[in-house]
Amino acid sequence: MNISPQKRVLIIDDDAGLIEPLQLALEAAGYKVLTACDGIEGVMKIERDAPDLVLLDLVMPRRSGLAVLDSIVDNKQLAPRIIMVTGSNETKYRGLAKERGVDRFFPKPYHIEDLIQAVNELLSSD
Numbered sequence: 001m002n003i004s005p006q007k008r009v010l011i012i013d014d015d016a017g018l019i020e021p022l023q024l025a026l027e028a029a030g031y032k033v034l035t036a037c038d039g040i041e042g043v044m045k046i047e048r049d050a051p052d053l054v055l056l057d058l059v060m061p062r063r064s065g066l067a068v069l070d071s072i073v074d075n076k077q078l079a080p081r082i083i084m085v086t087g088s089n090e091t092k093y094r095g096l097a098k099e100r101g102v103d104r105f106f107p108k109p110y111h112i113e114d115l116i117q118a119v120n121e122l123l124s125s126d
Contacts, residue, residue, distance in 0.1 A: 010034045010051035012042035039063025058086035069100040081122040
């Protein structure tokens with residue numbers, strides 16, 4: 001699927017082993033991909049680059065995914081679509097994420113094809 005103009009997706013995850021294959025799959029699907037390895041870098045890139053969608057890990061060093069979500073919600077100029085991914089299967093996190101406006105929630109491990117499909121669906125509705 002080729003998307004025009006090119007939509008920007010920011011991956012915020014501290015697991016480099018997950019970032020690379022996801023980045024390659026998103027680029028193959030036609031997206032411009034930005035990456036951040038922790039929440040502080042992620043917030044900086046959200047504010048600077050205004051991505052259309054953020055793939056956000058829940059548990060990270062320096063700033064958690066929920067703290068990043070709070071930064072997005074507090075800045076009314078930012079309105080990216082958000083997919084949260086996490087290795088934690090605690091249902092309380094799903095509720096907290098939904099309260100903060102997360103569009104989708106993916107438990108790790110996930111099928112990369114399913115995640116790409118969710119990105120396509122969220123960005124084609126914009």
